[in-house]
Amino acid sequence: MSDATDNPPRRSWRERLFAGLTKTRQQIGGSVRTLFARGQVDDELLEDLEALLLSADVGVEATVILIEDLRQRARKQNLQTPESIQAAMVDCLADLLKPLEAPLQIAPPPGSPFVIMVAGINGAGKTTTLGKLAHHFQAAGHSVLLAAGDTFRAAAREQLQAWGERNNVTVIAQEGGDPSAVIFDAVHAAKARGIDIVLADTAGRLPTQMHLMDEIAKIRRVITKAETTAPHEVLLVLDGTIGQNAIGQVKAFDKAIGVTGLVITKLDGSAKGGVLAAIAKQCPKPVRYVGVGEQVEDLQPFSARAFAEALLG
């Protein structure tokens, strides 16, 4: 994170992903390009590729599948140049990720705001993502309301309020109190004021905390009480630096609240978020956005191909 004021001009997220990845690669030793430079798909190349994918959190299962896929493509298409092999590998990964590419469509039913609730483990980036989303939707011409549904963590409300101020967006909050009640109020307030989108924050929780998983299931039910068609989007925020545990998070939160979309954060660092490939294999959910920084504009829609290219140079 850098002070916004003395930042160099902002780069695109691909550039930033690349920057992070290149750095890692130098540390691993040798760039991906030299890896492909061999110009033939032999054991050594496959082994290096395997290492690259595993080091990107792709996980054992998805790595094996991707490597096998490349081997077959190389045989069928008789790939012999570094460029063609690299392109084929990108294709393999992009094809695997393609089903996750489904941008969020904001389509509120008549007379109701479009209600988005977020969920995720502690520190995943939920509140920051909501701040960025508020900006994103406003820029697209929607009116937005924030609901401070994290009534547990110290200063969680103040944190969301700060994002509200930054974006000039109303934040519905209560002193202490019950998260369900806060969000219930917010949905009603949005209805009354004719607001397009409600963004509801929730406290971080680990899937092993049964009572908290029950609590968030209740929050979801109460939202439906406030508006029968809501929530219209249940966003699970995943920390991109997390490893294979992300798979368990998707499964557990999906079971509790029916996850409809994912946001993966912190991909501006050296972590590559390859766990999305494992998720595509084991528990696919649309990836709505990618978080690439801490500033309000550091949110990007997910593109399977761009992601694959960034991961594989």
Place this chain on the structure above:
Amino acid sequence: MLENLTQRLGRVMKTMRGEARMTEANIGDALREVRMALLEADVSLPVVKDFVAQVKEKALGEGVVGSLTPGQAFVGVVHEQLKQLMGEAQVPLALNQQPPAIILMAGLQGAGKTTTVGKLARWLKQNQKKKVMVVSCDVYRPAAIDQLKHVAEQVGASFFPSSPDQKPLDIAAAAVDWARKHHEEVLIVDTAGRLAIDQAMMDEIKALHAQLDPIETLFVVDAMLGQDAVNTAKAFNETLPLTGVVLTKLDGDARGGAALSVRAVTGKPIKFVGVAEKLDGLEPFYPDRMASRILGMGDILSLVEAASQQVDMDQAAAMAQKIKSGKGFDLNDFRAQVAQMRQMGGMTALMDKLPAKFAEAAANMPAGSDDKMSRRIQGIIDSMTPDERTKPELIKASRKRRIATGAGVQVQEVNRLLNQFEQTQKMMKQFGSMFKGKGGMMKMMRGAKSMFGGKLPF
């Protein structure tokens, strides 16, 4: 749920049966399983590679002792190697310094630094009776300073105010000055989360460190961290002379491979672990327990089998069966257990082989802790009638006197033994209900949680 190392090795152990020693050929599959299991537990690839190479070298150099199969011996080598990598003992904080002793916290965004500052302040107050002040140098994340203020209030630590328009270095200097003048014994400095590749931010914390000259510089990492753990740990370790690591969110179901990666890369001891969101959820770290967690902790029997050639396997199996059924644990079993512990070198040796949380419970049971005592226990039980042994509730005052005389001890000792027995029986019942049905680790974790009031002791 990811398959754990124990399960994976269990399969390979079968194929290794019947061979007299560990050879390049017969441990090949096993090494592959170790590699997979560690990767699935999020241990970083370079660390996995080194680890597997070390296990291979050790295994080939080592003979297979006694009644062990090569498979069992192999698991023993893996466990040993894990323990070695994790470090031998618990390493405490070093705070013996002209006050204020300064602790600097560093880590990625969302790792849990601020919460850990609160927990640490509480821990130091409660366990070392220290006067603690906290300060936040996080001028970036909205309401980060507010968060620390609330946390400080909750744990009763002094809070040194700061604001987002100040410079972190200025805040730090003022806080140290204040702490010195007001005789605060410990000053904990919270910092903003930062990416290891963010040069400006890494420079900032380097400067903070230079100015503060802290006695402890703690790297806070999320136990769920993935492959990037090596890169991140390396960068932080190269930027700052870290003195220790705090591993957070261990109450999740992550296998915690990051612990291994961070330890391997930095060589620094993990000093504390976060085991609950509440501010009392911080505990000293015990390396051997983490080794067991990464190894997989589902199957007590296989661990016992693998790691101790002295245990009578049949007896262990019968005991596990009893534990599973959750009933019928009587004084005969208690006697057998005490005797068996003697064979194995006492409670401490057994505890190493039990999953961490049971070991913790077992630690509270004084029975069999030394040879003389366990012989006395056996003597007392031997003075009972068979009826009394199977139905201990029969033993009232007059029977107690008879038993005491028979064993040549005081009545109090009979009472003490019965107490210990009851405690053990209770624990066995709890084990039993945890093992009933399928469900494995998750279920056991949950059971253990309620058993120990939500705290996971490792």
